[in-house]
Amino acid sequence: MKCILFCQNNYAFGILQPIKAYLDQKNHEHLWYVSEKIINDFPYKSDHFTTSIADLVAFNSDAIFVPGNEVPYYLRGLKVQVFHGLAGEKKGHFRIRHYFDLYLTQGPYFTDTFNQLKAIHKDFDVIETGWPKLDVYATDAKLYDDEKRNLLKAYSAKTIVLYAPTFSPKLTSAPFLLEELRHLAKNEDYLILLKFHPLMDQQWVEAYKTLADQTQNIIFETEKNIIKFLLMADLLISDTSSVIYEFLLLDKPVVSFKNISGHIHWEDSLDYNELIPLVEKNLNEDPFAAKRNYIFEQFHPYNDGKSAERMVEAVQNYIQEHGVPSYRKLSFLRRMKINSMFNKPKSI
Template sequence: MTQAQNNIVVKKRYLFYISQNYSFEILRPIQQQILSRGDECAWFVEGSDVNLTFFRHNEQRLKSIEEAIAFNPHAVFVPGNIVPDFIPGVKVQVFHGLEWKKKGHFSIRGFFDLYCTHGPITTSRFNQMAKVARHFLVKETGWPKLDPLFQIAPYSLQTEKPVVLFAPTFSPNLTCAPILFEEIKRLVATDEHFWLVKFHPKMNPDWIAKYHTIQADNYRVVDTDSCLPLLKRAHVLLSDTSSIIGEFLLLNKPAITFNNAAPGEYLINIQSVNQLNNAINQALNNNTQLIQQITQANAQLHPFTDGLSAQRVLAATDQLIAHRPATLKRKPLNLLRKFKIRKKLNYWKL
């Protein structure tokens, strides 16, 4: 073998497997790291819920499952819950939110080789489950989506009014969108605040349409592939039990929640519509004790503020690619879930 052949560098290939619009801002920091070191990445979209216009001109999209398989990735990054086992490469769960209180956050579905957790409050529990299951690894990396959070420019909005960001979850048993509609409409009419509204991609379309009926100069429903500029611009967040709460708190700003699943002292949690206006006033009054409680909660949820989570995810992934520990068992057969994936993708080759 010649010296030139010895010096050949083999590029690694990474696949982003997505099914929702929120995946873009989760995975793009990883894409940036991959491309900066000369490796290759591509995207595969499952289903029809992703707005394809959100893709940038320089992003490679594979248009069929056959193309995704032929891409032969070394690793597949997934913000969702499932990924086809027949796509090559180690499967890496990066999660689609910080909200560990939601049902299903700690469900082990048997698809992933590596879970990249966000902070001690989730890492400890996944480590416990890994000791029992023994077919996946856990690495605390932080969440790549938040890498640009502290540097990104705020959402452009010309107003001197305090900005309230309303961002409810979509889950029917958790969302506050229906019950708060009339009160938000009333508060918008007072013209005391500027209201930004951002819905989860899976929100019931009927309720999205309902909120669009509110028309005012101090009110705007925003459709965007990135929530981070909205978080930077808002003075206070109004939600329920959504991942966006944790993201907002990392900016050391107050969040109001409606019937949060597990409220802590770091939240202004209300249980009645009539409490909303007072809660907004409380949030907008500087409260040193509340900010201290938020800071303590952040240390457990997501202690990383260095913007290097994508680098840590890649490092943990590359380590697994290079060396799969002999102690790891094979993943479970998962026959029913695998059949459903094949049916959804109409792929039956073995």
């Protein structure tokens, strides 16, 4: 089986790497597509990769794994949506764009909704597999324990608090928590890590970098894969970000602000001034511990580290049964959008 790993944004690397590892294990051929805007961040340059859509056309793939929202309709291959987060409440998560033949879902909450949409649109299939980005929770959960101990010792701190807001201008807490985090850092038992989404407004990136430069126990992290910091942190501060669900699946407490989810099973507040007492309460009491079971059961009930394996096997079995689709019916506007985004090769 010949597969494309399709990356428009650098968050795709951590999602697709477990799939790549299983493709290697099973001797499936693969080619990374990496958008030119993120090529400097691409960490697997010893692999086969390209920034050229023409190269993808020539590769003649059987399947294309896509964590993003778009994929060129004219490329050969089963177009597989693998998702870039767990926040079903975000605008667009359940939007059907008609680019995909197969949706590989993370858990029942997502599977049920996409099956309902499948019954309406009748032009894609749905298989529940789990999410490959979280395979590391089973395989390497203790990977950063020594680094965490050394970091706490170096800063004479006791607890790691992670602040990871969304980038969405209407949902982000970044404009409102700058001074609150400065006050939180006055408690030197806390080591505060800041991890921003790659699409965060540069204004707030620079503001929080300055905060970190000015504050001894605040670190602005630039490493791309957030999983490391999720594993190390004792508590997460956020807003309406899918990283909340990733953190809850580690069975640790979250404090969020103005989250728009209809399934809040953690501490959420409308008052940014409550940051310090809410952090203290959730670290000391963890009052939402029992409620996290809903997230485990509905959002990602897989803790065996084999979601990437299930994805690859699901795709291979699907192709064996249905073949590789030769055509997708798209509106003129959607075809034009893709042609504009990816500069359709003239030879097609």
